Amino acid sequence: MNKRTKLKDIADQLGISITTVYRALNNKSDINEETKRKILDLANELEYRPNSLAISLRKNKMIPLVGVILPIINHYFFATVLKGIMSNAHLHNSLIIAGESLQDPTKEKRILDQFMDQGVSGIIMAPARNSNFEKNIIPLLHKRTPIVIIDRMYDHYKGNYVLTDDYGGGYKATQHLLDNGYKRIAHIGSTDDKSIGTERRKGYVAALNDAGIFPKEEYIILSDIDNPDTTIEKGYEAAAILFKLKNPPDAVFAVTDDIAIGVIEYAKENNIFIPEELGIVGFSNSKMSNYIRPRLTTVEQNGFKMGQLAFDYFSKASSSYGEVFQKTFDLDLIIRESSLGKK
Amino acid sequence: MNKRTKLKDIADQLGISITTVYRALNNKSDINEETKRKILDLANELEYRPNSLAISLRKNKMIPLVGVILPIINHYFFATVLKGIMSNAHLHNSLIIAGESLQDPTKEKRILDQFMDQGVSGIIMAPARNSNFEKNIIPLLHKRTPIVIIDRMYDHYKGNYVLTDDYGGGYKATQHLLDNGYKRIAHIGSTDDKSIGTERRKGYVAALNDAGIFPKEEYIILSDIDNPDTTIEKGYEAAAILFKLKNPPDAVFAVTDDIAIGVIEYAKENNIFIPEELGIVGFSNSKMSNYIRPRLTTVEQNGFKMGQLAFDYFSKASSSYGEVFQKTFDLDLIIRESSLGKK
DNA sequence: TAAGTTTCCGTAAACGTTTACGTAAATTTC
DNA sequence: GAAATTTACGTAAACGTTTACGGAAACTTA
Structure with missing residues (x-):
């Protein structure tokens, strides 16, 4: 050689x-x-x-290099967030160095270290499901590294963020099902108690409570939705459990479109009619949600806008110390066939 | 500062x-x-x-920074390619700096320049639809920058690549439709004559010719599928044209799953039964293809594997001079309901 | 107390490319 | 044909870190 x-x-x-x-x-x-x-x-x-x-x-070119870490890079929402970040980064001649944590806090930490060593000027990230904020993120703040958090929150975090009102989204979705005459509304969520799923679940519970309903425990199924390639299956499995109950639900609010699609799958195979016998609402407005039959009512999450704003906040945070930028996007319900109401 | x-x-x-x-x-x-x-x-x-x-x-250690340029970052196939690249990059402690050309050769060139300025050790890219190889890519070869091309080809390019056998995929898809009794097989492709769509179309034509069929011009519809957010609509529109012909086709081979889904949409709305009256085959094995009804027969394109191999080739190309690495993945047909044959 | 041994630190030259500056020789200008 | 300009190169010092080598001062030993 x-x-x-x-x-x-x-x-x-x-x-x-x-x-x-x-x-x-x-x-x-x-x-x-x-x-x-x-x-x-x-x-x-x-x-x-x-x-x-x-x-x-x-x-001496340590160019404007921004580290972006996302849990799953080929997940439509996150990929779209990345697209949004890039679109604005492009305008500022910034470069994006990207990493995928695969929902693993250890991996996330490792990527963060690599990025910092590489001399990134800061970080934009959607933390892993159960990311260790204290260990992974707070130290960066102490070093005054500009950082913008997307999509996930941590109580003691006081820095820049771009979130969605998941609580409100869950509330709206559930309320919508109530408005359409469904009474026994179940929820399929994420096992992880630190995930955004928690907020959506709280919104679900609150909407029911406000209607004087207190959901049975058996109507809330928590599922491990770590692997995006199997989420639909998880929805299917959860539906199977729900419909074997003595008193099965007449509606499901799913924490994710993919889960909702799994439920639709199950319903079709078992001749449960949607929306007459079962109302379904998902979350994300994924591409698929508009093409599955029946079309899925869902909560819109605009990843592109979030990404763009995240980069803007990053830009501002990079040039002004001390100031904090925070935004929580309201979520809109996109009403389609799957929740049209009981006959 | x-x-x-x-x-x-x-x-x-x-x-x-x-x-x-x-x-x-x-x-x-x-x-x-x-x-x-x-x-x-x-x-x-x-x-x-x-x-x-x-x-x-x-x-004396090369810095492990690899530039990755993709046409559309939130397209499932490309996002999955990126995931594959990252998974192997991670094993090699390499970092990925990513850019989105949005199918614009000018933008692509600009990103390339930025990356080179930043000192990437090389490039892995899926060129834009009508990328200018002479201007954008060949100069890099002259500078001996390690580069691996994914998914798209250019006649005079003799460097490293990871491709899929689009011709073979188109051939297989069409042959499959023939085998299932369809006679009047139409094709909806991409307007761009430099795109991979061309190979798929050639495969389509070849399969028909080998069966002694010479497709009518009116059965081949080329559509501008630049914008991924409207591809399904384009499929819908193309179907509308096809079914207004005096002698409409009894099958469609679509250059893309999204296009195929648009066709399915149209068929459903117009009471054309699939697969009895109309057989459909798509391309990509997108997530959606397995959840639309009827489930879509499609040609599998394994983005993850391609990404992984691309990184491997990149690695090798970086350490061994002169040697060239090339691979064309065979494509498998995934047979589902949409092409089960005429009654 | 002279000789040997540590302890602690500095000097200077790498790594491969870029760039300000300098300068002979060739060429042009009047 | 002397002066001014241009052409075509070379020198040396950067960039920030690493490392071989050397050497005072402090400490030990006989």
Whole structure:
């Protein structure tokens, strides 16, 4: 394995200076065409490849580099958040260095460290499901690293964030089912008590309570929805449990569109008519929700806007110390067929 | 806006040498505990972070920063490719800097330049629809930047790539429709003649020809599918055109699952029964394809594997000069309800 | 107390590229 | 044909970290 050629190798072989070689390879002026040709030929032969490390070091370019960490990169919502971040980053000539925590706080921490070592100017992140804020995120604040949190909250966090009103979304969804005549409204949520699912569940409970209803424990099924590739199956399984109850529900508010779709799957296979026998509301307004039959009523979550705003906040936070930027997006219900009401 | 602290800053403030500071910060021997403490304290206060560029340069280790450019970041296939790239990058302690070209060659070029300026060690990219290889990609080869192309090809490109056999996929899909008794097989493709759609269309034509059929021009509809948010609508519109023909087709091979779903939409609204009256095959095995009714027969494209391999190739290309790595993945047909054959 | 041993720190040269500056030789200008 | 300009190169010092080497001062040993 012969070593990688550098400018000096070419210079030595041709008996000229490094600078001249440099000029030839970078289309600089002050060089003879003949010399240039010889240099380019030799560079070609020796397969010269510039050392980007040395270049960056010399140029002192630790460019505007923003670290973005998301739990699942090929999840539509998060991918769209990333798209939103990028769209604004592009306008500011910022570069995005991306990582996927796969909902693993340890991995998340590792990525954060890598990013900081790499010299990112700050972090925009949607924390992992049960991310350790104290260990992973708070230390960054102490180091005055600009950071914007997306989509998930932690009680003692007082920094910048862009959230959605998950509580309100859960409330609206449940209220909507009540308004459409459903009485026995079940909920399929996430096992994780730190997830945003908790807020949606609280909204669900609150809406029921406000209507004088106190949901039975058996109507609330918590499911492990860590793996996005199996979420639909989890919805299916949860539905199976619900419909084996003595007194099955007549509506389901699912914490996720995918879960809701799993429920629809189950209902179809078991000849349970939607929305006549079963009303369903999901969460996210995923692409699929509009094309499954019946079309799924869902709560809209605009990832693109959230991403854009997150980058804006990041920008501001980077240039002004002390100031804090926070926003909670209201969520709108998108009413479609799956919750049209009982016959 | 104060500059990033370096060893020299700490050394100067304490009136000691850089080497001593280095020793303190790296747990080396030959240092007094008292001195060490002072250095660590100051380093903490000044928020010292080692310059990874300088470290890697001195240690002769390439910095593991890979630029990834994709046409559409929140498209499931591309997002999954990204996930695959990341999964392997993670194993190699590589970092991913990501950009979205939005199918715009100008933007693509700009991102490439930004990435090179930032000192990425190379590029993995799925070129934009009508990317200008000569202008955007070939120059990188001349600079000996390691590069791996995904998903799209250009005749004169002789470098590393990871492709799918789109021609074969189109052939298989069409053949499958023929095998199931469909005779008048239409195709909805992409307007862009440089896109992968062309290969799929060629496969379609070839399969028909091999069966002694020469498709009418009116059975091939090309649609502008640039915007992923409207692709389904485009499929719907194309179907509308097809079914207003005097002699409408009895099957459609769509260049994309989303297009196929648009066709299904149209069929449902117009009481055209699938698969009895109309067979449909899509392309991509998108998540949705398995949950739309009827379930969509489609050609599987394993983005995750492609991403992983792309990173592997990138790794190899970075350390071995001259060698070229190329792979074309065979595509499997996933047979579901939408093409079960005529009654 | 002279010689040997630690302890602690500094000097200077790398890593590969970029760039300000300098300067012979060749060319142009008047 | 002397002066001014241009052409085509070279020198050396950066960028921030690492490391081989050397050497005073403090401490030990006989």
